[in-house]
Amino acid sequence: MRDSGQSEQDRILRGMELHSVEEEVDVTPAIMHKVRQIHQKKQGRNDGNRKKTLIIAMLTAILILSSSVYASNYLIQIRNKEGEVILSTIKPWKYSKSEYNAKRVKESEEELSKRLKPGEQAVFYIKDLHMTPLVKEQPLNYFYMLTKHSNYQELAKEIEEKGAPLLGEPDYVPEGYRFDFGQIQIRNTPVWNTPEYKILVNELKAQAEKSDEEQGLFYKIVPWLDIASTGMEYRKGENRIKIVAFAREKGSKAGVPTNQAVKIKVKGKEMILSASPSSPSRNLTWLSDSEEVLYIITDDSKDPLSKEEFAKIAAGLVSE
Secondary structure (H helix, E strand, O other), X not given: OOOOOHHHHHHHHHOOOOOEOOOXXXXXXXXXXHHHHHHHHOOOOOHHHHHHHHHHHHHHHHHXXXXXXXXXXXXXXXXXXXXXXXXXXXXXXXXXXXXXHHHHHHHHHHHHHHHOOOOOEEEEEEEOOOOOOHHHHOOEEEEEOOOOEOOHHHHHHHHHXXXXXXXXXOOOOOOOOEEEEEEEEEOOOOOOOOHHHHHHHHHHHHHHHHOOOXXXXXXXXXXXXXXXXXXXXXXXXXXXXXEEEEEOOOOOOEEEEOOEEEEEEEOOEEEEEEEEOOEEEEEEEEEOOOOOEEEEEEOEOOEOOOHHHHHHHHHOOOOO
């Protein structure tokens, strides 16, 4: 914690090889040379025109400089030992889910949480003429009754029992943060647009059509097959730090949706620290050595972490 052992933590941090390796191209000399050329060509004009031209040229230079820095911060790739790109930044996703749809889904999930047992998955259909057209394309929703563990030891036991992505307890979290809960999330099945999905759609829609309810919830408990992630949250008052380990297939491409990012190194492991317009929080993302687990640390916008704090948390999660 910050209130003890600060000098020792600083020493460890310096040994992490924490640094930004973002590529920056210094275009200032070339731009300023262009500005001088423009200025010299206008020597014969009056002072007002010369000043106006110089201001425009300077603004152009600022825009070019800003664009080049933005590009260097946005386009980031991480490669494995074979030189293959395994993690990169991508354009942020855009969502267009209506508030009404979100409200109805939330209400349905609250109702299902009263009916399901921990570890059960329900696939559900909402009958409601006010739902937006997107529901016609993807009419089913998923709800998994999570088991929330109040301490890390319970979470570690479930990780071992279910073969979930390994997520160790970090050696460091900022002062005031304590373990709040841990949980394991499944991979929802059946997958959209598969034969099994279509069969379930027809079954639940048939139930809805037979019902006289104008707004109804129709669901079926469906067994799950695979684990999707292991997660835990640390809390300080209303502020939270989230840490998640996602299972993934080796060889598949992993992308970080962002419009602003830098690359850092922690204990020799390359990571991407990113921000996105869709969320006020920031993420630190990296892949395990096996490339089969994707790790993400997310801070709280109301209590943002420094780059050094992100690195200290990650250091305790990186395998030696």
